[in-house]
Amino acid sequence: MAERPEDLNLPNAVITRIIKEALPDGVNISKEARSAISRAASVFVLYATSCANNFAMKGKRKTLNASDVLSAMEEMEFQRFVAPLKESLEVYRREQKGKKEARKDKDKKADSEEQDKSREEENDDDDERMEEEEQNEEEEVDN
Amino acid sequence: AARLSGGENRLVSLPLSRIRVIMKSSPEVSSINQDALFLTAKATELFVQYLAAYSYKHGRGKEKDALTYSDLSHTAEECETFQFLADILPKKILASKYLKMLEKEKRDGEVEGDDEEDEDEAVDEDVG
Numbered sequence: 001m002a003e004r005p006e007d008l009n010l011p012n013a014v015i016t017r018i019i020k021e022a023l024p025d026g027v028n029i030s031k032e033a034r035s036a037i038s039r040a041a042s043v044f045v046l047y048a049t050s051c052a053n054n055f056a057m058k059g060k061r062k063t064l065n066a067s068d069v070l071s072a073m074e075e076m077e078f079q080r081f082v083a084p085l086k087e088s089l090e091v092y093r094r095e096q097k098g099k100k101e102a103r104k105d106k107d108k109k110a111d112s113e114e115q116d117k118s119r120e121e122e123n124d125d126d127d128e129r130m131e132e133e134e135q136n137e138e139e140e141v142d143n
Numbered sequence: 144a145a146r147l148s149g150g151e152n153r154l155v156s157l158p159l160s161r162i163r164v165i166m167k168s169s170p171e172v173s174s175i176n177q178d179a180l181f182l183t184a185k186a187t188e189l190f191v192q193y194l195a196a197y198s199y200k201h202g203r204g205k206e207k208d209a210l211t212y213s214d215l216s217h218t219a220e221e222c223e224t225f226q227f228l229a230d231i232l233p234k235k236i237l238a239s240k241y242l243k244m245l246e247k248e249k250r251d252g253e254v255e256g257d258d259e260e261d262e263d264e265a266v267d268e269d270v271g
Binding site: 007008010011014015017018019021022023026027028029030032033036037039040041042043044045046047048049050052053062063064065066068069070073076077078080081084085088089091092093095096 | 154155156157158161162164165166168169171172173174175176177178179181182183185186187188189190191192193194195196199208209210211212214215216223224227228231232
């Protein structure tokens with residue numbers, strides 16, 4: 001896998017905003033601290049992924065699913081995240097369902113056979129479509 | 144409920160595509176379901192907030208108005224939950240402090256060198 005080093009980093013502006021939300025007003029964050037937290041976040045993703053993958057393997061599955069990630073959080077001693085994550089997931093699923101239905105209605109005007117095929121396809125294609133949607137959204141640029 | 148920052152009404156701020164790149168860099172991972180990707184991104188946001196808030200609260204730093212690197216490395220060392228970060232958030236020490244420590248050890252007649260912890264990195268900490 002040839003990723004450029006910066007691809008494994010998260011956007012600085014977004015990280016900074018998230019940090020600020022967690023701290024009292026008026027508290028500064030040193031550049032070094034911000035950069036350290038960003039690295040920590042990437043490490044967290046890797047650790048969580050590895051942990052979740054263990055659960056998937058135990059269940060003899062090749063695709064990581066929601067319960068794998070939630071189990072990983074408990075395993076990593078971040079149980080406090082589980083309840084808010086479940087709540088957010090509900091909202092996310094509703095949103096995705098709404099988007100799918102909007103797409104379906106649009107597709108109905110086009111070829112209906114093509115639309116049935118797209119519904120059966122695996123999640124990886126959803127990822128691609130999701131990525132396209134994301135490009136249309138505002139993307140955070142490093143300052 | 145998810146906290147929403149000023150102006151942005153998103154459920155999650157971190158870009159899912161980037162999170163996915165990081166996740167896929169793990170060789171043993173084959174595929175990732177949409178929900179799992181979302182949850183990982185959201186969990187990462189919660190993690191960033193938790194790490195920042197915890198470090199600020201428990202930081203040994205004298206700064207009340209700033210979160211510094213040393214607050215973070217202190218957290219990685221002291222708090223079990225964050226110990227997986229210890230390697231990437233090592234403690235730092237000012238070169239001048241280190242030299243003073245060496246001098247003191249000499250004066251006290253102790254054997255130099257062997258009993259220091261891994262504070263060989265004499266780097267100045269900069270607070271922006």
